[in-house]
Amino acid sequence: MNFSGIDFDTYFKRYPSADGYFGKYGGSYISPELKAAMDEITDAYFTICKSTKFIGELRRIRREFQGRPTPISHLERLSSSIGNVQLYAKREDLNHSGAHKINHCMGEALLAKYMGKKKVIAETGAGQHGVALATAAAYFGLECDIYMGTVDIEKQAPNVARMKILGANVIEVKEGLATLKEAVDAAFAAYAEDYENCIYCIGSVVGPHPFPMMVRDFQSVIGVEAREQFISMTGELPDALVACVGGGSNSMGIFSGFLNDPVDIYGVEPLGKGPSLGDHAASLTYGTEGVMHGFNSIMLKDENGNPAPVYSVASGLDYPSSGPEHAFLHDIGRIKYDAISDDETIDAFFKLSRLEGIIPAIESAHAVAYAMKLAKEMKRGSILINLSGRGDKDMDYIINKYGIR
Numbered sequence: 001m002n003f004s005g006i007d008f009d010t011y012f013k014r015y016p017s018a019d020g021y022f023g024k025y026g027g028s029y030i031s032p033e034l035k036a037a038m039d040e041i042t043d044a045y046f047t048i049c050k051s052t053k054f055i056g057e058l059r060r061i062r063r064e065f066q067g068r069p070t071p072i073s074h075l076e077r078l079s080s081s082i083g084n085v086q087l088y089a090k091r092e093d094l095n096h097s098g099a100h101k102i103n104h105c106m107g108e109a110l111l112a113k114y115m116g117k118k119k120v121i122a123e124t125g126a127g128q129h130g131v132a133l134a135t136a137a138a139y140f141g142l143e144c145d146i147y148m149g150t151v152d153i154e155k156q157a158p159n160v161a162r163m164k165i166l167g168a169n170v171i172e173v174k175e176g177l178a179t180l181k182e183a184v185d186a187a188f189a190a191y192a193e194d195y196e197n198c199i200y201c202i203g204s205v206v207g208p209h210p211f212p213m214m215v216r217d218f219q220s221v222i223g224v225e226a227r228e229q230f231i232s233m234t235g236e237l238p239d240a241l242v243a244c245v246g247g248g249s250n251s252m253g254i255f256s257g258f259l260n261d262p263v264d265i266y267g268v269e270p271l272g273k274g275p276s277l278g279d280h281a282a283s284l285t286y287g288t289e290g291v292m293h294g295f296n297s298i299m300l301k302d303e304n305g306n307p308a309p310v311y312s313v314a315s316g317l318d319y320p321s322s323g324p325e326h327a328f329l330h331d332i333g334r335i336k337y338d339a340i341s342d343d344e345t346i347d348a349f350f351k352l353s354r355l356e357g358i359i360p361a362i363e364s365a366h367a368v369a370y371a372m373k374l375a376k377e378m379k380r381g382s383i384l385i386n387l388s389g390r391g392d393k394d395m396d397y398i399i400n401k402y403g404i405r
């Protein structure tokens with residue numbers, strides 16, 4: 001299929017380019033030492049991802065440990081409550097450890113093992129990536145250092161406990177505002193010191209090359225499974241596909257399976273409290289081109305051009321940029337990006353729980369809310385939602401802030 005002059009039949013062969021670009025986005029804006037370490041990971045990945053042993057082992061892990069394939073559920077009662085459009089959910093919430101993040105963490109940790117590394121390093125904000133990586137590290141017998149700001153450690157006590165139980169070292173970062181940005185800096189610094197023994201595991205399709213490509217490839221299992229399952233359930237493709245976009249990994253995972261199909265694709269960003277800078281984290285909807293955390297993409301900037309403060313009710317979505325491939329697909333118009341408010345999200349959270357018996361992660365509830373809105377406009381057809389994770393982690397927050405509706 002051709003779209004804006006881009007031939008999607010050969011898309012994955014050409015994007016990213018050898019130096020990690022999707023059009024003008026992506027690349028690798030880092031120090032020479034880190035660049036050398038990233039080049040080593042790129043070379044290893046290109047060799048290993050073609051090995052039948054690596055592929056076979058990843059497949060076995062997905063089946064025997066993660067619980068893949070995850071099913072697609074027809075959301076019949078939610079659909080009827082809106083009209084004639086049929087809503088379906090790809091159930092990434094049913095992955096071991098509760099969300100899609102385990103898809104790339106198992107891949108990254110298996111790569112570390114093949115490269116002969118002893119340790120995996122990462123930062124975490126809300127703790128979801130830290131927990132998924134600690135799970136993978138425990139499975140493979142790797143050491144695991146997770147950098148986390150003091151503020152987040154206090155806010156996310158249950159995830160800190162999970163990481164520790166899984167055997168990870170949670171390293172407190174006290175500098176600056178002591179949140180995600182400082183944790184990223186500290187984790188990068190630690191990695192630059194010791195890259196011979198460890199591998200840095202980024203938590204989404206962001207960061208310098210090869211991570212946006214590698215994380216997409218590991219997440220693409222969602223799209224491959226979903227396309228086959230949806231066709232075998234209904235005999236056709238969905239009319240529309242909807243996923244929430246923070247850094248953009250769960251969405252890139254499902255979208256990658258349908259880019260070459262006549263399917264309308266929607267990426268849903270967090271509008272938070274509204275469109276004023278600081279009240280949301282809708283970087284593709286409101287941002288401009290810029291470099292942060294080692295890659296060029298579309299980002300939200302403050303008046304000095306630095307990453308702007310962002311807000312979302314879903315802590316997994318509050319990042320001031322998104323992956324470079326999203327920026328590219330945004331510019332060529334293959335994917336439409338739009339934003340959903342906190343209020344619409346919470347409404348969808350309770351509706352999906354009550355009508356379908358599925359309590360979604362607040363991140364995923366953004367996608368559900370958007371699909372509900374789209375269903376009203378479309379009148380007929382089908383929408384496939386990527387349900388990126390389950391809501392167990394959000395129970396205390398929901399009960400305290402919203403009570404039971």
Ligand SMILES: *Cc1c(COP(=O)(O)O)cnc(C)c1O
Pocket residue numbers: 099100101128203204205244245246247248249250251316317361363364388389390
């Ligand atoms: C982390 C997270 C997200 C956001 O990350 P992406 O890289 O955009 O997928 C979405 N949903 C859940 C459940 C998460 O844990």
